[in-house]
Amino acid sequence: MIIVKGGVTAAKGFLANGVKAGIKPSGRKDLALLYSEVPAVAAGAFTTNRCKASPVKISRMNLNGKTHQAIIVNSGNANCANGKQGDTDAVEMARCAADFLNLDKRMVLVASTGIIGVKLPVNKIVRAMPKLLAGLGRDKAPDFAETIMTTDTRKKEFVVKVRMGSSVVTIGGACKGVGMLHPEMKTVKHATMLAFISTDASISKKMLEDALDEAMRDSFNMVSVDGDMSTNDSCFIMANGLAGNKRISAKEGDYGKFTAALKFMASEMAKMLAADGEGATKLIEIEVKGAKTADDARRVARKISTSNLLKCAIFGMDPNWGRIVASAGSSGVEFNIDRMDVYIGPVKALSNGAIAAAFNREKVRKFLKGKNVNITVDLKSGKSSARAWTCDFSKEYVAINSEYST
Amino acid sequence: MIIVKGGVTAAKGFLANGVKAGIKPSGRKDLALLYSEVPAVAAGAFTTNRCKASPVKISRMNLNGKTHQAIIVNSGNANCANGKQGDTDAVEMARCAADFLNLDKRMVLVASTGIIGVKLPVNKIVRAMPKLLAGLGRDKAPDFAETIMTTDTRKKEFVVKVRMGSSVVTIGGACKGVGMLHPEMKTVKHATMLAFISTDASISKKMLEDALDEAMRDSFNMVSVDGDMSTNDSCFIMANGLAGNKRISAKEGDYGKFTAALKFMASEMAKMLAADGEGATKLIEIEVKGAKTADDARRVARKISTSNLLKCAIFGMDPNWGRIVASAGSSGVEFNIDRMDVYIGPVKALSNGAIAAAFNREKVRKFLKGKNVNITVDLKSGKSSARAWTCDFSKEYVAINSEYST
Numbered sequence: 001m002i003i004v005k006g007g008v009t010a011a012k013g014f015l016a017n018g019v020k021a022g023i024k025p026s027g028r029k030d031l032a033l034l035y036s037e038v039p040a041v042a043a044g045a046f047t048t049n050r051c052k053a054s055p056v057k058i059s060r061m062n063l064n065g066k067t068h069q070a071i072i073v074n075s076g077n078a079n080c081a082n083g084k085q086g087d088t089d090a091v092e093m094a095r096c097a098a099d100f101l102n103l104d105k106r107m108v109l110v111a112s113t114g115i116i117g118v119k120l121p122v123n124k125i126v127r128a129m130p131k132l133l134a135g136l137g138r139d140k141a142p143d144f145a146e147t148i149m150t151t152d153t154r155k156k157e158f159v160v161k162v163r164m165g166s167s168v169v170t171i172g173g174a175c176k177g178v179g180m181l182h183p184e185m186k187t188v189k190h191a192t193m194l195a196f197i198s199t200d201a202s203i204s205k206k207m208l209e210d211a212l213d214e215a216m217r218d219s220f221n222m223v224s225v226d227g228d229m230s231t232n233d234s235c236f237i238m239a240n241g242l243a244g245n246k247r248i249s250a251k252e253g254d255y256g257k258f259t260a261a262l263k264f265m266a267s268e269m270a271k272m273l274a275a276d277g278e279g280a281t282k283l284i285e286i287e288v289k290g291a292k293t294a295d296d297a298r299r300v301a302r303k304i305s306t307s308n309l310l311k312c313a314i315f316g317m318d319p320n321w322g323r324i325v326a327s328a329g330s331s332g333v334e335f336n337i338d339r340m341d342v343y344i345g346p347v348k349a350l351s352n353g354a355i356a357a358a359f360n361r362e363k364v365r366k367f368l369k370g371k372n373v374n375i376t377v378d379l380k381s382g383k384s385s386a387r388a389w390t391c392d393f394s395k396e397y398v399a400i401n402s403e404y405s406t
Numbered sequence: 407m408i409i410v411k412g413g414v415t416a417a418k419g420f421l422a423n424g425v426k427a428g429i430k431p432s433g434r435k436d437l438a439l440l441y442s443e444v445p446a447v448a449a450g451a452f453t454t455n456r457c458k459a460s461p462v463k464i465s466r467m468n469l470n471g472k473t474h475q476a477i478i479v480n481s482g483n484a485n486c487a488n489g490k491q492g493d494t495d496a497v498e499m500a501r502c503a504a505d506f507l508n509l510d511k512r513m514v515l516v517a518s519t520g521i522i523g524v525k526l527p528v529n530k531i532v533r534a535m536p537k538l539l540a541g542l543g544r545d546k547a548p549d550f551a552e553t554i555m556t557t558d559t560r561k562k563e564f565v566v567k568v569r570m571g572s573s574v575v576t577i578g579g580a581c582k583g584v585g586m587l588h589p590e591m592k593t594v595k596h597a598t599m600l601a602f603i604s605t606d607a608s609i610s611k612k613m614l615e616d617a618l619d620e621a622m623r624d625s626f627n628m629v630s631v632d633g634d635m636s637t638n639d640s641c642f643i644m645a646n647g648l649a650g651n652k653r654i655s656a657k658e659g660d661y662g663k664f665t666a667a668l669k670f671m672a673s674e675m676a677k678m679l680a681a682d683g684e685g686a687t688k689l690i691e692i693e694v695k696g697a698k699t700a701d702d703a704r705r706v707a708r709k710i711s712t713s714n715l716l717k718c719a720i721f722g723m724d725p726n727w728g729r730i731v732a733s734a735g736s737s738g739v740e741f742n743i744d745r746m747d748v749y750i751g752p753v754k755a756l757s758n759g760a761i762a763a764a765f766n767r768e769k770v771r772k773f774l775k776g777k778n779v780n781i782t783v784d785l786k787s788g789k790s791s792a793r794a795w796t797c798d799f800s801k802e803y804v805a806i807n808s809e810y811s812t
Contacts, residue, residue, distance in 0.1 A: 051735030051743045081731050083744070083760030116728025117761050180715055180732065226714040227633065228729070229736035308632040308714065309586055309807055316808025322522020323634070325487050326586065329457030330635035337457045338489070354489030355523050395801040401715055402722025 001261050007141030007157035010172030011200040012242035013037040015136040018147025021128035023114070023121055024076035031128050032073045032147035033097065034196050035136055039067035040240035041205040042109065043212045045185035045220075047233035053080035054090040054120075055110040056234060062094065065106045066205065071196060071236055072097040074125060075150050075176075077114040078192060080231040089120040096126050100133050111234045113150055113176065113192040145174035148194055151400060152178050156272040162261040164201075164254045167245035171261055173197035175235075175269045179278040179401065181225035182306065183233040185216055192230035193273060195220060195266070201258055202241035203248040210251070211259040212237050219266035222298065222388040225277035226397070227306040237262075267387075274389035279397030282314060283372050286388045288328075290379040296333045297386035300377065303331035304388070311393035314373055319364035321349035328377055335379045343376040344368070407667050413547030413563035416578030418606040418648035419443040421542040424553025427534035429520070429527055430482035437534050438479045438553035439503065440602055441542055445473035446646035447611040448515065449618045451591035451626075453639035459486035460496040460526075461516040462640060468500065471512045472611065477602060477642055478503040480531060481556050481582070482520040484598060486637040495526040502532050506539050517640045519556055519582065519598040551580040554600055557806060558584050562678040568667040570607075570660045573651035577667055579603035581641075581675045585684040585807065587631035588712065589639040591622055598636040599679060601626060601672070607664055608647035609654040616657070617665040618643050625672035628704065628794040631683035632803070633712040643668075673793075680795035685803030688720060689778050692794045694734075696785040702739045703792035706783065709737035710794070717799035720779055725770035727755035734783055741785045749782040750774070 009016050014036055021031035044063050046056045062068070072093060079086050090110055098105035112120065135143075145155035159172040177183075177193030203211070212235070220235055241247070248255050275283040286304045291297035304310065307327040313320040324342050328335075342350035345367035349359050367373075373392075415422050420442055427437035450469050452462045468474070478499060485492050496516055504511040518526065541549075551561035565578040583589075583599030609617070618641070626641055647653070654661050681689040692710045697703035710716065713733040719726040730748050734741075748756035751773035755765050773779075779798075 049732060049735040050737070050739070050741060051731050051746075078728070081728060081743070081756060081760060083758065085760070115726075116731060117756070180729075182736075184736075228713055228715045228733065231728075231732045231735060307634050308803075309634045312804050312807035315804065318808060320521075322484070322487060322637075323586075325457050325522060326455060326637045327634065329455040329637060330588075330590075331456070333456070335456060337487070340457075350487060350523070352489065353487060354491070355487070393804060395804045397714075398718050398721065398799060398801045398804060401718035402724060 001160050001162045004159045004161055006159040006172050007145050007174045008034050008172055008196055008198050009138045009141040010159040011170040011198045013200060013240050014198045015138055016144035017132055017135040017140045018143035019128055019132045022124045023074055029147040030074055030076045031125060031132055032144045033132050034071045034144060034198060036069050036238055036240045038240050039069055040238040041208050042068040042236065042238045043209040045212055045216050045235045047230055048184045048186055049229050049231045051231050053078050053112060053232040054082060054086035055079055055112045056232060057087060058090040058094060059109045059234065062106045062109055067107060068109055068238060069103055069107045070097055070101055071109040071111065073111040073148055075113050075148055077112060077118055077120050078116045078232050079112040079120040080116045082119055085119065089122045092122050093125055096129055100129050109236055111194050113194055113232055116231065148176040150176065151278055152176050153276055156269060158265045158268050160261050160265045162257055164245040164257060167243045169199060169201040169243045169245055171197060171199040171265055173265060173269060175273060177273050178276045179225055180228045180230045181273065182227045182229045183220050184229060185221055185233050185235055192232040193220060195235040195269060197237040199239045200243035201239045202243060202245050203239045207248050207255060208237060208239050211262055214259050215263040215266045218263055219270045222302060223270040223274050224305045224390050271389050274391050277391030278400045279394040280391030281394055282392045284314060284390045284392065285374045287385060288377045289385040290382055291384040292382035294384040294386060297384045299333050300328050300331045301386045301388035303327055305390040308393055311390060314368060315392035315394045317365055317368035319344060319361050324375060325350060335381050339380040341378040345374060407566055407568045410565050410567055412565040412578050413551050413580045414440050414578055414602055414604050415544045415547040416565040417576040417604045419646050420604045421544055422550035423538055423541040423546045424549035425534055425538050425541065428530045429480055435553040436480055436482045437531060437538055438550045439538050440477045440550060440604060442475050442644055442646045444646050445475055446644040447614050448474040448642065448644045449615040451618055451622050451641045453636055454590045454592055455635050455637045457637050459484050459518060459638040460488060460492035461485055461518045462638060463493060464496040464500060465515045465640065468512045468515055473513060474515055474644060475509050475513045476503055476507055477515040477517065479517040479554055481554050483518060483524055483526050484520050484522045484638050485518040485526040486522045488525055491525060495528045498528050499531055502535055506535050515642055517600050519600055519638055522637065554582040556582065557684055558582050559682055562675060564671045564674050566667050566671045568663055570651040570663060573649045575605060575607040575649045575651050577603060577605040577671055579671060579675060581679060583679050584682045585631055586634045586636045587679065588633045588635045589626050590635060591627055591639050591641060598638040599626060601641040601675060603643040605645045606649035607645045608649060608651050609645045609664065613654050613661060614643060614645050617668055620665050621669040621672045624669055625676045628708060629676040629680050630711045630796050677795050680797050683797030684806045685800040686797030687800055688798045690720060690796045690798065691780045693791060694783045695791040696788055697790040698788035700790040700792060703790045705739050706734050706737045707792045707794035709733055711796040714799055717796060720774060721798035721800045723771055723774040725750060725767050730781060731756060741787050745786040747784040751780060
């Protein structure tokens, strides 16, 4: 597996674009399209929030179809809590793209991100459609990545290439989302983070769904900025088969390789989201080891990643490891604190439930000055592990989120 | 039921005190005692955190005894994550108070609050004991309330009187806790908030436990400042029978009256905690109505009360009601968003899942300038309701918690 530069158009046969449709009050780019030149199988994972945005409902429905060829996305408006009108507007957004692309409307998926409770200006989307399509190109991946941004400060793209037999499969993607970020997505059998992944792998729809599910569990579903689950979280993947690899149609052969590559690139994208979290100055990685089950490890890591107190402490470079202990203990997972070890970076803080003999506050404080903070919790009660990502909690987060809708 | 001034010594036969023992680096009062002149029945509710502080373990154990007469409390040190030494120190703290008071050591309960992972300076507690006892008095309730404070900016006390037959029963209390505040306490059949309640009611230990359990569920367990559950949360109640009311020994007669009074005073204390939440500028009350069950109502209200995004919005007086919808939807409770109504203060924001026709941003903005913000969510799918309390999320919260241990 190798990492290369690029984004959603790195895989063969994918084109993209992003333009200004006038949805964002700032006047920035806000309408994007990802298009596969040939029909692709697609899978999606969506927020488990009870209040689902209209595009989530429509995309879930459309994913019942066999093949798909395009995803249309707007930023600046979540199209959520807009009642029946919202659903109508999401359908219209997909239909309009389908018309211009000469596709069945169910072959188009749709996503939105932005403010909740404001009617989607569909007329602006319709008007911008010719410009959006005219500019489609392989060189427009950066425009796509830029367009989907809301409070993000930078584009987020990632590409891996992996050899399968005599073919090389490419998986590329772009994502956004640095606030209202605590996705718990399920694939369509069942984030506002949005992720769009395109691959030229040849793979069945069923296997693509399973691979996405596996990859999601240890990547996007383990990132949190503020603990607030969105109504719009969506992760899409389209696979158009143009790499010419032997078709993956069962959990054997190259399925493992494909899933591992997908999980790796999704994890790297998840870290990008956390690192750019609203107001963030540091990326925090929490690794939980020695858990009885992988699910236990995920729950403890995830719980710690949502501790406001810990995130404030790390913002202040304060070696207050007690907050890690308190948070782990509130995860609902059973473990014995008297066996628990905690490390902040290279420094052991807790040893068998009490302060480590070698704990050195100054050493931790120095470590916490860096941009990347890793915390390790060893429960010493099993062999499972998991990682979660978050960012520190700064005054800037409060500033950003006390003025968002105004 | 009437509300009167006072604190933990308002009920007959209770004495208290609070002194400086040198545990807090600030040099403020940090060692307090609540004492009943006659043996009392007692009940306690404690954190469900897997990592329990030593005083929680010792108090839970001691509550197996039939009667109790004293509670000793220190602030400035949580005595948590101190291994076996922590347990030994908590036992020693109780034993020392028992010796001075000439009580069996199991008749003394113990509580701690402050930093995690620092050894409790028991020698300082032993040295301060004579002074603590010498000063015990009915007039020292304010000293008690002041001593238990950590990042609290003001004392929290509340007293109600309720007539039972020809007797008047008094229930008084003090509490603290404005950060790491998201208690989920269970009574000893099973917060760092601490609450100490004293009453002269005559009531059996079993009924006292049940009453505390009922009261807790809708009061302290519905308050959250930051979503971080403490290792030390504890709520104690002692009932010494000196009011001379007909003994409450079953769920009949005055049991309901007593429980209602307890629930009322505990709710008022819970509101005091939220209003003084770290960095808080506003008290937020969230009422959820029309839920299928009381538990559903509590879960939705509680979830909304932990939304960082909503709390930031209210700090910024931003009428961003979409965040209420998103948060309610992530509670895990099933409801139909298309029937959901949301009010911010007197202004209807959401009506049947879409923006209310009469919604007026400026009106909401004006309302949000007040100190008290009430939010109502009507799920219109049942008859149950619940209330939760929190505070807004300010830059000051981050400032306080990025510098706590340093």
